[in-house]
Every structure is written in structure tokens, then in C-alpha cells.
Amino acid sequence: MEEKKSYKCKYCGEEYEKPILLAHHVRSKHKRAKKKEKKAAAAVMGAEQINKTIEAVGIIKGLQVSPNLSEEEKKILGDVSKRIEGLLVSIQKSK
Numbered sequence: 001m002e003e004k005k006s007y008k009c010k011y012c013g014e015e016y017e018k019p020i021l022l023a024h025h026v027r028s029k030h031k032r033a034k035k036k037e038k039k040a041a042a043a044v045m046g047a048e049q050i051n052k053t054i055e056a057v058g059i060i061k062g063l064q065v066s067p068n069l070s071e072e073e074k075k076i077l078g079d080v081s082k083r084i085e086g087l088l089v090s091i092q093k094s095k
């Protein structure tokens with residue numbers, strides 16, 4: 001008995017005899033879903049990065065008030081945190 005090879009769609013489980021048929025099916029039926037998935041994943045990743053960046057600004061600001069720093073060092077940290085905050089604002093505006 002000959003076993004027929006089939007190609008299963010990983011999105012809906014439908015089976016096809018030829019890979020080209022499966023590819024066509026995925027392209028026509030699931031392309032949009034795939035795009036959406038990617039977009040959602042990117043949004044989650046972006047939000048995580050923004051949270052980490054906000055945390056980093058908090059750390060810099062905490063260092064800035066440390067009594068061991070010279071005025072010059074405090075100024076540098078202030079500039080850095082302002083620059084990062086500026087970036088964050090422009091990222092959040094572009095969303």
C-alpha cells in the first residue's frame with residue numbers, strides 16, 4: 001500500500017497533496033492573519049522596550065542626585081536622560 005504524502009496547513013489543518021497547493025492556500029487564506037500576528041508581536045516587543053527605557057531613565061535620574069558626583073557629571077547625566085526622554089516622546093507620538 002502506498003502512503004500518500006500530504007502537506008498540512010499549520011494555520012487551519014487542511015491537507016494538500018502538493019506543497020505548491022498548500023503555499024497557494026496559505027497565501028490566499030492566511031496572509032492577513034500572519035501579518036496581524038507579526039504586528040501584534042512587534043507591538044508587544046516595542047512596549048517592553050519602552051518600559052525598559054523608562055526604567056533606565058529612572059536609574060539615570062537616581063544617579064544624578066547621588067552626592068558623590070561632580071556638577072559636571074550631574075550635568076552629563078541630566079543631558080543623557082533628557083535625550084532619552086526626547087526619544088521616548090517622539091516614539092510614542094509616532095504610534
Ligand SMILES: [Zn+2]
Nearest residue numbers: 009011012014
Ligand atoms: Zn489553512
